[in-house]
Amino acid sequence: MTVSGAMLSLFVLLVFLSAGSSAATLSARRDTILGSETFGDVANFSTFLLDRSSGMLFLGARDAILAVDTKKLNEKKPLKIIWDVSDNKRKSCEGKGKTEGDCRNYIRLLEFLGDGRIYVCGTYAFDPQCAFLNATTFTLEEVDGMVKMESGKGKCPFEPSQHYTAIMADGLLYTAATSNFLGTLFDISRATGPEQERIRIERSINWLSDPEFVSSAFIEQSAGNLTGDDDKIYFFFNEVAKEYDFYTKVKVPRVARVCKSDVGGMKTLQRRWTTFLKAQLVCEDKPSGQRYNVLTDVFTMQHIPGDPSSTHFYGLFTSQWEQVDLSAVCVFSLSDISKVLDGPFKELKKSCDNWINHEPIPSPRPGQCLNSALKAEGFESSLKLPDKVLTFVRDHPLMENSVTAAPLLVRKGISYTKLAVNLKDGSEERRAAVLYLGTDRGELHQVAVVGQNVTLLQETPLFTSQEPVNNILLHKGHALVGSPLSLARVQAEGCALYRSCEVCARARGLGCVWSTKEEACKQTTEEPGPGDVVDAALKKCNVAEGRCNPSPQVLQVFRGLRLLLPCVQLSPRPCSWEYPLHRHTRQHNSDLEVVVTDDNLGNYVCTCQEGGPAIRDPTPCRRAAYYLTLEAPSVEKVSTSEGRHILALYIFAILLVLSFVAVIICFVKRRCGIARNLPDNSLSSGKGRDLLGSSATPQSPSSSSLFSDGFRMAEKRNGTATSTTTTTLLSNHGNGGHSYSDTLISSNSSNGHGNSLYANCNTSGSVRRLGPEFLSPDMLDRRTGERDRVRSEGGERESQEAEEVEEGLRDGLGEGMKRLEEEISSFTMFKSPAPLARCEESSI
Template structure:
């Protein structure tokens, strides 16, 4: 770590203690915005399933399967213990695997057609599956060798995905011990799978899958989203690209060619590129489908979460792809000749008729093709050799956030329109709410869910609430509806969702989802500041200090804001924030102007969003800490000394509090049927969150202040 980073860390830690009286620590989950939470008493919880026929929430963890009430996250049944035996664990370690990997990590939970819950686990590098009776919550293991092959990875760290279509299971997963072979399989019913010798995939990382229903007469589709090596490029270094693949639900394989293999498998590249900066985001981390107009599958959009493939760069981008664009590429795109291994090399062979990779529809039935079994061998042979299309599905990011790593994304529909409310989980255990209206992304809330730093690995929407899962805990928070926006400023940001601030009720209420073009929702907030006329903030500074000036821009546009400042060159822009090294020539007026990408309901001209006046502090007058990140070497050393004294006292206080809290928790756990986990809302522990000194996108009162 550099001296500068160490100095900044020491300074921030001292201010953190002074402003909050605590540092981030491990506690029970607090009551967040009227929600509930539960510490699970298990480790490595990773799979979450809501049974649509009941109020039961199933959760898979290491060696355990839990059933909880969705409404309050209390236990519905005692947990099922399904652990690998000591003999199997020793055998796993004898094959060179780490001890931590030689447990049974639950990787799959899906509801089958008969109502049973299908469950699979890595089982000490020997995947196993079984069935859970939802009434008695008992597990019956599936008999046979290698029953979990292709359904659950041997290595619990390898990504995979699964989805059910009318109770039939489809999976995409590594399928061998070494994790070098991969399979996309219909695991139940009339089995169809991918023949590894065909080499349709190149070291893929599956992140998501989805069923999309079609209009009557056409076959439903299963879509898989993943990142893989681009074998079409003849380069010395590996290039990772994002793909979307598709198979047909009614695909039963061919009669001679591709027997019990997919005849409809096609894949295309997804491109997430900022057109203004030219930057590509190439590593897909999650994807979520949203049908914007209920009952209309053609209105489906896929909201995808990307990051950069360059190590050390913390950046997250959201791109959205319409089903119409993806369907067009699959229906009309050219076929790439994989044998020639050339860039943008289309196939020199003529494309046979019917078009390879088609799903059976009314047009094909009229020609006598009632199933994939009836397709000619020449068509199937062409499909076997040409799985990749030359056309790409392109999109520009709706939002780009640097310094934030998003791990999961979901989306909810707003008033049956193209607007959406995104729920984004971070690697720091936070839930962010972002409204999408047209091309405008607006940050509404940043909610800390846990006081321990662990990533969000599941987000599930249920009856106006969002259930958020992390490796050791669950949270259920209300995030839908205007009522959750407790301040006028945040309500104004949600104007695109149909929210307006009621001055009489002092509450955010639902109104028309279309804001009048000339109306500025911030005018009703009584702050004296219009959207484009912020109050000038006077900052008194000292020579040699470094100040970070935030640009109060609520919209998460990929475009950085533009600063106007004195001619002194001691400035550096960090996306929308400006870093200023104080000198005689850097004093003066600073202003930030931002314009959102795409249509903007309040005008398309760049808007003045923040103004500052930097004034040199009179040395005869005691200075004060101004907004911005103040870095002074002398103050840093003094701060570090103070930090040692303060943290010592704080540590003793926190230690005693935690002893009392843990004693209370143990008493509580014993009182609740001896199940070893809290079935209700946890007792209140200390709420201690990191207090960021740099002004964030979240208004005061929408993060730690509203946590009980």
């Protein structure tokens, strides 16, 4: 084995050891993920549209529209249509002060038209345009060889990052978007249909105040309704509240409603909504007083299929005032929203800093949708409504009461971006739901909600930490999860997802039960018994712990170790820790950071306030328990820091030996060559002294040059290695156990791929390349005849000596590599990681 071959083998070994752990973790968690290898240079996916009959998924991206067959993600390449902006159009956009990246065509709208076509709208370099896509042939309609386009103003936002929502209702498009180039005017409108029926909001700060649109929903209530009630469109958004006098802008979440048959007023509110009403959404935990006032996403679901009155809106919230990441989920029923919109109006006018009395409400009720009773009174259309009714609704769009709900779950330290819900069959009191929550770090979390019990089932990393989840669609037992760069299909239903008895027990409310015979989680139709279904199921797993009685986890630690003890709490109630009082502890949300010293060893218990029989009656519940003890020094249990230093010394010793052997070979070859090619007095000449002085023996790499930037700890987070010098107790709630040294060896803190070590290997290779320079005959003697004679006489002896030296080097190096592999395999850092902390459950 040559010196360069040995160095290359060592490099490959280190890269394999550092990369194996992360690859196994990701491959075990994901189903199918498509990224840049599949989509090429197409990126910035923002819009999903799924044809549920065929399983074809349409993706709106930058300058392109893609079609993906969800049944054959790995077999068929995506279909692609390029719809970009001309160079002149792009330069004109840039001339108006916009960036080159924004002056592209970002597809923001994909909606079925009902005739086999898809309505497609894009920003088109800050000049929104719409086109028609034939879903069967997957082609854009053209006129004279050019894409047939129509203005998209009011249908699509001007800027790629602007908040926007749209919904198609019976072939007509209802949108909530900006309506000017500067992004200062906002509109909720019926954007398509006959020109005289395209109506929008009144230009008044009372109607919309700097809104951020989130979501929209179409509720069909006219079919089979005995009262002849109209269909309605609901819009969800945040806006700056004008009803509060505060030193800063206060954001509030709103729900607004318009009626499908509304065509505006005759004189007042001409081509304006006559049914626009809005109310505040309140997601608040009243016992703690914590309110979540920023709406992030809304998922609409009918709890009873085919019954519009059973519609519920699952809202994803965060807080304007919290400094840490915070997410909460609240559920609002359609009936509660309707009650508030049918209630009293809020009076926004002021006189002498006092609220004046409410104006009398005229008849028929302002903002009311047309029904059979109104039509019987002669109001067949909104055009026939009296001016006093229209004037009142113009000045009173906001309702006095709010739509309130208590949070189903609250997560601190995590920012959720998207939400989808799957409802399980069951009785009204035992109805269960699974929440699929996407994070801003490319993860998908599954949470089971059974009654008041909320259980975190899985946390699955899908994308890199720089790819937030921006779309989630549920289809035929799978979740289609999207980010700006990737698409994933993950199995979302079925008890087979839960591969341990403990996790299966936590899914008992979803109809799962653990089969000891098959060692698998199976579906069952048996209703869970009374009491806590999770505690009862855990007992069958031979687990002594319950939901509020966790078994203490013994952690063997060493002095100076920094770790994070997890305490997962899904309810909004506070958590507290009992531990040996010491200043080297700090609480992060519900978790506890500990720096290990002799003074803070012992028991650590986390207790949280849970929901009791009544929402207002919280009860204490132990969520986590740990016992910290110093580990006994042994050969098998070497600390991460000690193991790293020992590995560095071994590698440095090997490199030093290899360099020394290479120098000996070069020296031997040089002495043999000089003895054969020069007279006895050649070394005493000035030429010889100069040559020896300029060709000093090369130095071996120093430890500082080889290891100063290498071998730092790499913290594993969301499938990406990031350099750190501390060891952290990572919590992964999808499986049980614990781990406090989930680390990888990296020789370069910037990328984790060993580039620094590889560069030093090349430096060692340069020692071997110096040999021919020492033995260059043309530099020592210009006589070619003498050179040929020396080669013929000493060639055989030189070859034999070189083979003996190289054979000895190969034997010694082989034994050294074997010993190195044995030592590396004994280090704890290269063993399989211990199971991570189990997922937890809470109730409200």
